[in-house]
Amino acid sequence: MVWYPRVPVNNAIQLRLLLLFRLTRTLAAGLISVAFPYYILTELHYGAFTLGILYAAATIATAAFSLLFGYLADSWDRKGTLVLAGVLLPAGALLAFWSGRLSILFVAAMLGGFSATGARASGGAGGAGQPPQNAAISDLTTVENRTHYFSLFTFLSGLFGAGGMLLAKVVGGREAFLAAALVSAAGVPFILPMRLPRQLRGEHLRAQSWKVIGKFSVTGAINGFSSGLIIPFLIPFFVIVYHMPRPRMAIYGFAAEVLSSFLLLFAPWIESNVGFVLGVVVTRGIGAALLVLLPLTRNLPLALGIYMLTPALRIVAVPAQQTALTAMVHGGETGRALGVNQVARLSGSAGAIVFTGYAFGVDDIAMPFYAYVAVIGFSMFLYFRLFGVRPELRPEKPADSP
Numbered sequence: 001m002v003w004y005p006r007v008p009v010n011n012a013i014q015l016r017l018l019l020l021f022r023l024t025r026t027l028a029a030g031l032i033s034v035a036f037p038y039y040i041l042t043e044l045h046y047g048a049f050t051l052g053i054l055y056a057a058a059t060i061a062t063a064a065f066s067l068l069f070g071y072l073a074d075s076w077d078r079k080g081t082l083v084l085a086g087v088l089l090p091a092g093a094l095l096a097f098w099s100g101r102l103s104i105l106f107v108a109a110m111l112g113g114f115s116a117t118g119a120r121a122s123g124g125a126g127g128a129g130q131p132p133q134n135a136a137i138s139d140l141t142t143v144e145n146r147t148h149y150f151s152l153f154t155f156l157s158g159l160f161g162a163g164g165m166l167l168a169k170v171v172g173g174r175e176a177f178l179a180a181a182l183v184s185a186a187g188v189p190f191i192l193p194m195r196l197p198r199q200l201r202g203e204h205l206r207a208q209s210w211k212v213i214g215k216f217s218v219t220g221a222i223n224g225f226s227s228g229l230i231i232p233f234l235i236p237f238f239v240i241v242y243h244m245p246r247p248r249m250a251i252y253g254f255a256a257e258v259l260s261s262f263l264l265l266f267a268p269w270i271e272s273n274v275g276f277v278l279g280v281v282v283t284r285g286i287g288a289a290l291l292v293l294l295p296l297t298r299n300l301p302l303a304l305g306i307y308m309l310t311p312a313l314r315i316v317a318v319p320a321q322q323t324a325l326t327a328m329v330h331g332g333e334t335g336r337a338l339g340v341n342q343v344a345r346l347s348g349s350a351g352a353i354v355f356t357g358y359a360f361g362v363d364d365i366a367m368p369f370y371a372y373v374a375v376i377g378f379s380m381f382l383y384f385r386l387f388g389v390r391p392e393l394r395p396e397k398p399a400d401s402p
Helices: 009-043 048-075 078-098 102-112 127-140 146-167 173-190 207-242 246-273 276-291 300-315 318-328 331-361 366-387
Strands: none
Touching: 009 048, 009 078, 009 102, 009 127, 009 146, 009 173, 009 207, 009 246, 048 078, 048 102, 048 127, 048 207, 048 331, 078 102, 078 127, 078 173, 127 146, 127 318, 127 331, 146 173, 146 246, 146 318, 207 246, 207 300, 207 318, 207 331, 207 366, 246 276, 246 300, 246 318, 276 300, 276 318, 276 366, 318 331, 331 366
């Protein structure tokens, strides 16, 4: 395992423990991301609209949990919050294994965060755990090296997420949820010996932080809406349009996730040479141009090439974006800032997921892709309007500074 020699030894140990916790979750998330839509569509024989409603319910629940855990991470305890977040994913997976009844699956999806609104590298399942995780990374790093660690975590998480997707080649149905529960539960004990730096537990967010959170929340909501239109339905698209068997789809998902992970290693370069605004705009703009081709062609090799490229293009600038957010707020406020940003993103996703589920259900496959391009275009304008081309990151202050 390669580590950047830029943090104190004790902090490096804490980062390793946090990484082990995260890797088990992304392995489980990768398995669920493939197994869940196949289980709903091909084994239980529900339609795309039902799948969309399940995804939307999980997204809304994840947003609520994200806000709660972000607040607890700042006002109570980072480690305790990580433990609470850690048990939700295995609990949800166990419920899905226990019963295939639709009412139980709704509860399972909401607890486990089976929303599929992001790549496994950045929390495609169990995403409510991301605010306290990223707040802990922020505590253990500095603004100068933070993007390196965000990209390293996301890179390795993506590889494990890819492994989980490949595991879906041989493990499917209810058994996939049992495997996901066991794997994700195995990561929780890594949190227990962690010692995180003390952070200032302020009662109120500063005005400057609210301003920063507001900007990122607006762009996050628009990005969440665009993500909800397409990302949860990429695998169902191949199930419905190309009747792709699960073992074969698992291989393509594995390849897409590996590619996404390696491209994430360019995040520090993007931050240093391009800036997070141009990085987000250019990569997501290219991805949108490719995605609009999916409903216009029935060429499977081309469709698979687009499927492998677009998730990578969507997330490659995310570590730089995370650094920008955490650098612009005070140290004792990062959990809440990340939680509010997650709420904005997931709230935007929920309505879009229902829309696409309905459109797929009535065989209007193309409409969500066209809407995606329009929304991405609007988000590009917002990034330039709110942040400028190269926003200056506010120098980080110690957590106990006034």
